[in-house]
Amino acid sequence: MSLEAIYPADRVTLREVGLRDGLQLAKAVPSTEAKRAWLKAEAAAGVRHYEVGSFLPAARFPQFADIHEIISASGALGLHSAGLTLNERGAEAAIATAIREMVCVVSATEAHSEANARRSRAAAVELVGKVAALRNERAPDKLVNAGIAMAFGCSLSGNVDPAEVLRLAEACLAAGADIVGLADTVGYAGPRAVGALCAQMHRLCGNRPFIIHLHDTRGLGLANAAAALDNGARVVDASLGGLGGCPFAPGATGNVVFEDVVFLAESMGFPTGIDLEALTPARAIAEEALPGESFHGALHRAGPPTNANWQATA
Amino acid sequence: MSLEAIYPADRVTLREVGLRDGLQLAKAVPSTEAKRAWLKAEAAAGVRHYEVGSFLPAARFPQFADIHEIISASGALGLHSAGLTLNERGAEAAIATAIREMVCVVSATEAHSEANARRSRAAAVELVGKVAALRNERAPDKLVNAGIAMAFGCSLSGNVDPAEVLRLAEACLAAGADIVGLADTVGYAGPRAVGALCAQMHRLCGNRPFIIHLHDTRGLGLANAAAALDNGARVVDASLGGLGGCPFAPGATGNVVFEDVVFLAESMGFPTGIDLEALTPARAIAEEALPGESFHGALHRAGPPTNANWQATA
Numbered sequence: 001m002s003l004e005a006i007y008p009a010d011r012v013t014l015r016e017v018g019l020r021d022g023l024q025l026a027k028a029v030p031s032t033e034a035k036r037a038w039l040k041a042e043a044a045a046g047v048r049h050y051e052v053g054s055f056l057p058a059a060r061f062p063q064f065a066d067i068h069e070i071i072s073a074s075g076a077l078g079l080h081s082a083g084l085t086l087n088e089r090g091a092e093a094a095i096a097t098a099i100r101e102m103v104c105v106v107s108a109t110e111a112h113s114e115a116n117a118r119r120s121r122a123a124a125v126e127l128v129g130k131v132a133a134l135r136n137e138r139a140p141d142k143l144v145n146a147g148i149a150m151a152f153g154c155s156l157s158g159n160v161d162p163a164e165v166l167r168l169a170e171a172c173l174a175a176g177a178d179i180v181g182l183a184d185t186v187g188y189a190g191p192r193a194v195g196a197l198c199a200q201m202h203r204l205c206g207n208r209p210f211i212i213h214l215h216d217t218r219g220l221g222l223a224n225a226a227a228a229l230d231n232g233a234r235v236v237d238a239s240l241g242g243l244g245g246c247p248f249a250p251g252a253t254g255n256v257v258f259e260d261v262v263f264l265a266e267s268m269g270f271p272t273g274i275d276l277e278a279l280t281p282a283r284a285i286a287e288e289a290l291p292g293e294s295f296h297g298a299l300h301r302a303g304p305p306t307n308a309n310w311q312a313t314a
Numbered sequence: 315m316s317l318e319a320i321y322p323a324d325r326v327t328l329r330e331v332g333l334r335d336g337l338q339l340a341k342a343v344p345s346t347e348a349k350r351a352w353l354k355a356e357a358a359a360g361v362r363h364y365e366v367g368s369f370l371p372a373a374r375f376p377q378f379a380d381i382h383e384i385i386s387a388s389g390a391l392g393l394h395s396a397g398l399t400l401n402e403r404g405a406e407a408a409i410a411t412a413i414r415e416m417v418c419v420v421s422a423t424e425a426h427s428e429a430n431a432r433r434s435r436a437a438a439v440e441l442v443g444k445v446a447a448l449r450n451e452r453a454p455d456k457l458v459n460a461g462i463a464m465a466f467g468c469s470l471s472g473n474v475d476p477a478e479v480l481r482l483a484e485a486c487l488a489a490g491a492d493i494v495g496l497a498d499t500v501g502y503a504g505p506r507a508v509g510a511l512c513a514q515m516h517r518l519c520g521n522r523p524f525i526i527h528l529h530d531t532r533g534l535g536l537a538n539a540a541a542a543l544d545n546g547a548r549v550v551d552a553s554l555g556g557l558g559g560c561p562f563a564p565g566a567t568g569n570v571v572f573e574d575v576v577f578l579a580e581s582m583g584f585p586t587g588i589d590l591e592a593l594t595p596a597r598a599i600a601e602e603a604l605p606g607e608s609f610h611g612a613l614h615r616a617g618p619p620t621n622a623n624w625q626a627t628a
Contacts, residue, residue, distance in 0.1 A: 153619060153622045155620060186619070188619040188622055193580045195579070217616045218574070218618070219571060219578075220536055222537040226505040226540065230505075259531070260533035264505070264537060266504075268505065298531060298532045298534075302531045305532070307471070309472075310504075
């Protein structure tokens with residue numbers, strides 16, 4: 001499938017990252033059955049795009065040991081599945097599966113690149129190129145996604161120059177990535193910084209959509225999502241109940257809350273195709289499967305406005 | 315003091331409403347001593363503007379029975395104090411005190427006006443005129459503030475026409491109000507609606523600042539505050555820890571969180587003059603005085619970004 005068919009440039013797509021980012025630091029490992037039920041319930045609410053795990057050694061990352069089963073389950077439900085390929089071995093593993101999108105990570109700062117992946121930024125961009133070459137050769141239908149971590153500030157290096165982020169984004173596209181993401185990995189961003197960088201990304205990418213990945217660490221996740229949508233971002237990562245954290249962001253509340261992003265996007269006039277009420281059973285499954293985690297979200301608590309039109313008209 | 319001296323049009327002012335809006339539905343009544351300590355601690359962090367209570371019968375509203383003591387305490391600390399005057403008796407009581415701002419409420423919808431205040435919107439605007447006349451005669455130094463409740467949607471009447479809100483704002487200014495506020499009383503607003511109405515208010519008010527009062531009921535409080543600041547709002551209501559609720563908004567989380575609004579404003583380039591770390595002792599006092607309430611806030615949990623410049627330069 002083409003990029004345009006999967007991420008249409010003229011509408012907003014929400015990507016559920018809870019089964020990947022949300023499980024990264026989770027205390028419990030949900031059963032494969034629970035993951036399948038979660039996927040099925042969330043798909044029934046209209047969610048089509050999922051990060052389903054990471055291609056990492058099962059012994060050290062038991063939460064992703066069943067990634068093959070989850071890819072199968074996504075395929076059976078007709079969903080778009082993405083998985084992290086953080087090294088060549090991961091890419092080799094991914095290419096042999098039916099996963100539809102391979103996600104590489106490039107850090108915006110040298111310090112985080114070395115601390116997180118033990119490689120330089122240049123080597124990370126090179127890996128994007130290798131994954132794209134592998135895809136071209138053996139699985140031309142898969143997408144290659146390059147996410148730029150720490151794009152709005154780094155807990156190790158402090159301020160990040162937006163020009164550096166744009167340079168890396170351009171290098172990833174030149175290396176063969178189909179789509180690039182900007183990640184506020186540690187929740188440093190404010191809406192003006194997000195708006196300004198998204199506007200520049202929009203110019204860089206032209207008709208090609210780009211992804212915004214936000215954490216609500218300091219309460220500005222939704223404000224930043226609004227600024228991103230106002231400035232050309234059309235793909236927004238989020239997780240049910242805001243599940244997730246980051247080893248570099250102590251006290252982080254996780255990704256922006258999926259339900260709240262649906263409400264935000266609709267309120268801004270972007271139809272999401274997602275039935276908010278139908279997300280509740282999916283959330284209940286995730287909560288049951290992850291007893292040690294906090295689930296957040298204002299919309300879930302308060303419900304949508306009564307008596308008023310809040311949904312965007314398609 | 316003139317409006318310009320209290321709410322300068324060229325900078326952002328945050329109004330702490332916790333001692334009024336935050337106590338409206340609180341289960342416990344904080345002692346006068348606790349309120350004084352809270353004020354003193356928050357003033358030490360640089361917060362200058364406070365709603366300190368409502369002029370209501372002490373028998374039915376014990377949380378505001380000590381409003382005279384709190385006005386004195388504010389005065390002694392050199393703070394700007396505001397109090398709700400919801401009827402003529404309240405205005406008479408206020409005028410005899412040293413309170414610096416009298417706040418009237420006008421509902422955007424007839425249904426909420428009748429349900430909340432048992433008067434029509436026209437009668438509410440008339441009351442603004444009476445309070446202003448009283449002020450002109452007997453206390454020309456006090457400000458008159460008219461807050462428009464349900465300005466972005468009403469739990470009783472549904473959608474609210476922005477033109478109606480602007481008409482009421484204009485009527486309040488014509489009746490003698492110095493400053494008008496727009497309140498998302500039940501948390502129905504999204505950032506585009508807030509941005510659009512604030513832009514129109516900005517045109518209506520010219521050089522005169524206006525207030526935005528937001529609740530974080532559905533997670534969009536900070537996104538809405540960002541949109542308001544982007545579109546000319548320069549006075550933002552908030553409460554420490556997001557204290558507060560609304561009888562018309564079940565499940566409401568209260569006002570937008572003061573600490574998070576400080577971080578937002580600074581991130582957008584507006585210096586607030588507020589020391590975030592120094593807010594922590596104030597919050598501890600409020601939490602101890604209100605054992606039954608939930609205190610929220612991402613910034614308080616995660617702390618400001620380390621290693622990076624996040625404060626606006628004055």
